[in-house]
Amino acid sequence: MFEKSTWIRLPRNVLVGHDVLDRTVEAVEELHLTGRPLIVTGEIPREVAGNAVRQQFADRGHEPAEVLVDEASFAAVQRVIDAAEEANVDYLIGVGGGKPIDLTKMAADELGVGFVSVPTAASHDGIVSGRASVPEDGTRHSVAANPPVAVVADTGILADAPWRLTTAGCADIISNYTAVKDWQLAQRLQNVYYSEYSGALARMTAELLVERADSIKQGLEESAWVVVKALVSSGVAMSIAGSSRPASGAEHLFSHQLDRLVPDAALHGHQVGVGSIMVEYLHSGENGEWRDIRDALAAIGAPTTADELGIDEATVIEALTTAHEIRDRYTILGNGMSEPAAREAAEVTGVI
Numbered sequence: 001m002f003e004k005s006t007w008i009r010l011p012r013n014v015l016v017g018h019d020v021l022d023r024t025v026e027a028v029e030e031l032h033l034t035g036r037p038l039i040v041t042g043e044i045p046r047e048v049a050g051n052a053v054r055q056q057f058a059d060r061g062h063e064p065a066e067v068l069v070d071e072a073s074f075a076a077v078q079r080v081i082d083a084a085e086e087a088n089v090d091y092l093i094g095v096g097g098g099k100p101i102d103l104t105k106m107a108a109d110e111l112g113v114g115f116v117s118v119p120t121a122a123s124h125d126g127i128v129s130g131r132a133s134v135p136e137d138g139t140r141h142s143v144a145a146n147p148p149v150a151v152v153a154d155t156g157i158l159a160d161a162p163w164r165l166t167t168a169g170c171a172d173i174i175s176n177y178t179a180v181k182d183w184q185l186a187q188r189l190q191n192v193y194y195s196e197y198s199g200a201l202a203r204m205t206a207e208l209l210v211e212r213a214d215s216i217k218q219g220l221e222e223s224a225w226v227v228v229k230a231l232v233s234s235g236v237a238m239s240i241a242g243s244s245r246p247a248s249g250a251e252h253l254f255s256h257q258l259d260r261l262v263p264d265a266a267l268h269g270h271q272v273g274v275g276s277i278m279v280e281y282l283h284s285g286e287n288g289e290w291r292d293i294r295d296a297l298a299a300i301g302a303p304t305t306a307d308e309l310g311i312d313e314a315t316v317i318e319a320l321t322t323a324h325e326i327r328d329r330y331t332i333l334g335n336g337m338s339e340p341a342a343r344e345a346a347e348v349t350g351v352i
């Protein structure tokens with residue numbers, strides 16, 4: 001299918017490396033972004049990075065306003081918007097994991113200003129993408145927004161974050177394998193627009209990460225570097241596609257449904273990783289690549305079973321059989337799985 005026009009929105013300055021946090025002001029000034037920022041952060045990220053960012057801008061004569069967020073909700077987005085308007089700020093800086101960064105992304109979009117992403121955890125590709133995700137009313141709203149104008153990913157900080165957040169980021173990337181397969185399937189069966197460039201980039205990102213699994217080890221700063229580069233690359237794939245398709249297929253539907261059934265039971269990346277094992281089995285059967293996905297997840301220490309996710313068997317089956325209802329996105333789940341088929345997929349792959 002031929003797209004008549006595309007609009008690819010990308011971050012412009014992406015800083016990755018040791019102590020790059022100290023260069024946040026530089027990354028912003030280089031974009032000619034001037035005036036007073038609002039820092040949106042959480043309790044822990046504030047200590048880890050937010051206070052240092054605040055001091056940098058204060059030293060340049062732009063004392064930032066600040067708002068602390070502790071939950072991902074539309075009410076929290078509104079609080080960020082209110083704080084920005086009250087303090088009359090010019091742009092926003094999100095400092096933290098996915099929660100503060102998503103809230104910043106959505107508020108910046110609503111306010112029509114730019115925002116800078118300063119991740120303190122490499123937990124999923126939302127820290128660099130133009131997608132935001134907020135759970136509300138028992139469902140998950142995944143919305144399109146502008147990506148950050150700059151990303152400042154300090155590998156020293158990311159390497160010090162709890163290891164499980166990093167393994168979640170890895171699993172989110174590994175799930176690109178099945179996301180791309182679902183996208184191609186949707187093209188064949190539903191004539192959905194498929195971007196060769198975006199699909200190839202998303203898949204290659206997962207392959208490179210798996211090839212480097214040996215250098216992804218707790219305590220190694222290089223791990224944070226490898227993972228962040230992959231998260232950036234995956235974010236670019238989504239920007240090229242103009243949707244989350246290259247990084248979100250049936251394994252994400254499964255995870256979103258788990259979020260609805262058992263909120264906060266496990267991390268997003270860990271859920272999509274386990275989902276990806278089963279979805280690969282659905283695509284390719286007993287002799288497909290599902291063992292490769294499982295082994296890649298195990299190699300970096302991400303969960304591969306329902307037990308390791310801390311989620312019971314019945315919930316896994318319910319999520320699998322109802323995941324297709326989550327959103328209008330054609331995947332291998334089609335119009336839904338029967339309970340026996342879901343049980344077989346989960347049992348054969350050792351998820352339950």
Ligand SMILES: NC(=O)C1=CN([C@@H]2O[C@H](COP(=O)(O)OP(=O)(O)OC[C@H]3O[C@@H](n4cnc5c(N)ncnc54)[C@H](OP(=O)(O)O)[C@@H]3O)[C@@H](O)[C@H]2O)C=CC1
Pocket residue numbers: 041042043044045048070072096097098099100102120121123124125126127129131132133134135157158160161162165267268
């Ligand atoms: N945009 C997208 O595509 C996607 C967005 N999401 C959204 O992202 C959120 C989940 O992201 P996630 O990053 O897991 O969650 P959080 O931002 O909630 O971070 C997880 C926990 O880690 C803490 N934390 C963050 N950085 C550090 C650090 N350096 N050291 C120690 N602790 C740290 C946080 O503290 P504190 O609570 O103090 O902030 C929080 O308790 C959800 O809101 C989800 O909806 C999920 C998937 C995709």
Ligand SMILES: O=C(CO)COP(=O)(O)O
Pocket residue numbers: 124125126131132133142172244247248252
């Ligand atoms: O998590 C994502 C990609 O990894 C975003 O996808 P969604 O559009 O399913 O929220």
Ligand SMILES: [Zn+2]
Pocket residue numbers: 124125172247248252268272
């Ligand atoms: Zn994801």
